Amino acid sequence: xxxxxxxSFLDDVKEKGLKKAVxxxxxxxxxxxxxxxxxxxxxxxxxxxxxxxxxxxxxxxxADGFWLHMRPGYFHSDMTGLYPTFRLGWLSTYLVFFETxxxxxxxxxxxxxxxxxxxxxxxILGNVPMGQLVRDLxxxxxxxxxxxxALHMVRTFFTGSYKKPRQFTWFTGLILLAITGFLSFSGxxxxxxxxxxxxxxIGASMIEAxxxxxxxxxxxxxxxxGPEIAANGLLRFYLLHVLLxxxxxxxxxxxxxxxxIVHGHSLPPRKENIGEDTAKRVPLDxxxxxxxxxxxxxxxxxxxTTLILVVLCIWFYDAPLEHHADPQVTPLGTTAPxxxxxxxxxxxLGDKVFWGIIxxxxxxxxxxxxxxxxxxxxxxxxxxxxxxxxxxSIISFVTILSYMGLAEFGVRxxxxxxxxxxxxxxxxxxxxxxxxxxPYEQLVAGVYSTRQTSASPEDAEAAIGAFNAEIEQxxxxxxxxxxxxxxxxxxxxxxxxxxxxxxxxxxxxxxxxSDAPELLQQLQYFGDRLLxxxxxxxxxxxxxxxxxxxDNLKRIDLxxxxxxxxxxxxxxxxGADGKPVLVLDVNxxxxxxxxxxxVFVHKDAAYFSH
Amino acid sequence: MATASVTKxxxxxxxxxxxxxxxxxxxxxxxxxxIWGASxxxxxxxxxxxxIWFALPRFxxxxxxxxxSFAGDAIPPAGEPPVNIPSGRFWLSxxxxxxxxxxxxVCTHLGCLPKWVETNSRFECPCHGSKYELNGKWxxxxxxxxxxxxxxxxxxxxxxxxxxxxxxxxxxxxxKKILNVAINTGARLKRNGQV
Numbered sequence: 001x002x003x004x005x006x007x008s009f010l011d012d013v014k015e016k017g018l019k020k021a022v023x024x025x026x027x028x029x030x031x032x033x034x035x036x037x038x039x040x041x042x043x044x045x046x047x048x049x050x051x052x053x054x055x056x057x058x059x060x061x062x063a064d065g066f067w068l069h070m071r072p073g074y075f076h077s078d079m080t081g082l083y084p085t086f087r088l089g090w091l092s093t094y095l096v097f098f099e100t101x102x103x104x105x106x107x108x109x110x111x112x113x114x115x116x117x118x119x120x121x122x123x124i125l126g127n128v129p130m131g132q133l134v135r136d137l138x139x140x141x142x143x144x145x146x147x148x149x150a151l152h153m154v155r156t157f158f159t160g161s162y163k164k165p166r167q168f169t170w171f172t173g174l175i176l177l178a179i180t181g182f183l184s185f186s187g188x189x190x191x192x193x194x195x196x197x198x199x200x201x202i203g204a205s206m207i208e209a210x211x212x213x214x215x216x217x218x219x220x221x222x223x224x225x226g227p228e229i230a231a232n233g234l235l236r237f238y239l240l241h242v243l244l245x246x247x248x249x250x251x252x253x254x255x256x257x258x259x260x261i262v263h264g265h266s267l268p269p270r271k272e273n274i275g276e277d278t279a280k281r282v283p284l285d286x287x288x289x290x291x292x293x294x295x296x297x298x299x300x301x302x303x304x305t306t307l308i309l310v311v312l313c314i315w316f317y318d319a320p321l322e323h324h325a326d327p328q329v330t331p332l333g334t335t336a337p338x339x340x341x342x343x344x345x346x347x348x349l350g351d352k353v354f355w356g357i358i359x360x361x362x363x364x365x366x367x368x369x370x371x372x373x374x375x376x377x378x379x380x381x382x383x384x385x386x387x388x389x390x391x392x393s394i395i396s397f398v399t400i401l402s403y404m405g406l407a408e409f410g411v412r413x414x415x416x417x418x419x420x421x422x423x424x425x426x427x428x429x430x431x432x433x434x435x436x437x438x439p440y441e442q443l444v445a446g447v448y449s450t451r452q453t454s455a456s457p458e459d460a461e462a463a464i465g466a467f468n469a470e471i472e473q474x475x476x477x478x479x480x481x482x483x484x485x486x487x488x489x490x491x492x493x494x495x496x497x498x499x500x501x502x503x504x505x506x507x508x509x510x511x512x513x514s515d516a517p518e519l520l521q522q523l524q525y526f527g528d529r530l531l532x533x534x535x536x537x538x539x540x541x542x543x544x545x546x547x548x549x550x551d552n553l554k555r556i557d558l559x560x561x562x563x564x565x566x567x568x569x570x571x572x573x574x575g576a577d578g579k580p581v582l583v584l585d586v587n588x589x590x591x592x593x594x595x596x597x598x599v600f601v602h603k604d605a606a607y608f609s610h
Numbered sequence: 611m612a613t614a615s616v617t618k619x620x621x622x623x624x625x626x627x628x629x630x631x632x633x634x635x636x637x638x639x640x641x642x643x644x645i646w647g648a649s650x651x652x653x654x655x656x657x658x659x660x661x662i663w664f665a666l667p668r669f670x671x672x673x674x675x676x677x678x679s680f681a682g683d684a685i686p687p688a689g690e691p692p693v694n695i696p697s698g699r700f701w702l703s704x705x706x707x708x709x710x711x712x713x714x715x716v717c718t719h720l721g722c723l724p725k726w727v728e729t730n731s732r733f734e735c736p737c738h739g740s741k742y743e744l745n746g747k748w749x750x751x752x753x754x755x756x757x758x759x760x761x762x763x764x765x766x767x768x769x770x771x772x773x774x775x776x777x778x779x780x781x782x783x784x785x786k787k788i789l790n791v792a793i794n795t796g797a798r799l800k801r802n803g804q805v
Contacts, residue, residue: 413736414728414729
């Protein structure tokens, strides 16, 4: 007789007692949820005991469940150690997932419009709890993903795992590499800062160079959404980054992994007879079952990777955010991220069509069809000297090009501009201009000169006093009235007034107060740099002028003044005595030059200083 | 309707053992499939073309294609540093013995904006180091050609006018005083290489 008008759980309770009925219900639910393993099976697996019933319940979730249907039920024990895979394929997959999650989290607070994108970034970094952490994780994860994916490719090449029958798997892997690169490129624009805008402008111009002309021009327009990158462009890049490219990535990851499973993981080269592909037939004594050994190992790898990423982001890594994108000013030092430096270096070699499009295309194309070219049968390292040498030389070449792609290599400008840049550039790749991290309270309003630091500390006051007198007496040509002269102090004052820094009482230098040691330290650095550039900035002095611009906002002006040196092709002309040849005016006196720059620092800016 | 397939058997084809492929004319069903397939391919092709048309940005060529007008005194004296007009993306350059030219400020390499560096007396692009002279001529660097320029019309004090030639060379001033400058940012002239 049923307790209720229909059969139910209560009947079991009546029959077996509450405790037993509940346990059996739980046990059955667990077996359904796991698609085949009940509580005892799970406990046996966790204890490392062999399965106590047949068929092996640990294989049932693979047969019946969706989540494990493509994962192998068991692996070859030669494959489950660190060598030969280093788990790079698993890590690559995890990083795809990681980036998707952190990306979606960022999407909660980001809108792809030039009007709000940058302030959304500031909001995420400053206002959203853990916003900075999520953003840094996403950025660091992207770099990690490119690195891991590249290492995965390197590993697969060295172990010859691309050979028959796995050629197509390798090919889909190259497609995934390209998609990863495009994902990185499209995401780069989204913060809408100077680095984003100009790095992507350069990339889009490279796409414009695709031959033939009509293809390149139209691709460029399609991607920019207009003649230059603005609202339409940002939206298109955003859609590429969050919709189209992830969709392609998921599809091709599916294809790639399916092929891996269909052929089986290739064994270490030494463990196979040459020409035999024994990966699919795993002898009983070599089986390592997925549940629980490989599963727990994979989870451990996830944990360690996440730990490393989080530790790096909290204590060591800060994703850059430069100034708001300005389509009218290209900043010094726009660099590609490190994995694109090789293209940037290649571009410095010459024609952009060849070095920007054809050359990278050739390299990737060659890699993609390599398994169809290399049809030798042996995977042993000793038998593959040519292939390994070839690959190592590609890696070397790309590394050298990457060095050439660095901002420090090759693109020099005049030394005053370079020194200003060094002192004031906004955060980029873990570096920032020297003056920005000085604590706000130590930016004491005043006018300071490098003459202080070139004298010894006891003579500092005297040196500054002498300097004040010097600039009041030194006469330079008046830029407004031909033929007449003004004092150097007046000249500098006028240049600063043009930059909207009023100095009603003129320029009176003083020593840096004793409670601003970091400011003094940067003043010293400034002076040292000027000394090092003496060949081009002859007899130079520098000034740092700090003023309160608004509540909570300080303005730092930098001045460099020097005697003009003869310059040919961007290099100073050096005379027979080893000293630079000065440019002299009609009276035979050196021409005094003045150059200024300025930057604003907010009280809450909190620039990092490592 | 019963499909009666018309089989034109090749006389020798059936006789030889092991010959498997027999060529025959398509049945009506097969033929219709081919026609459907071709129509679908055509539709897909039209859809792709339509898609590209859809996605191409709608804009006016280059900058807003309009003409910028200045009074003559906006032009710097000969040999002096050029004047930047950011809204039009061009520089006003007056070169001694050569004349006036309005240079398009975008580097011909990859789209960055070169700056005029006074110390070195030349334009220097901060991205990959392309350098140009005051008249836009290429000096060094990966840029494929000298700076582009805009068609300009000068009106002088004495009423005469002068226009940029089709090579984009600077307009000689011949000592005359300029009354008005009109720069057409819709008409961009590219130089024929690094000249």
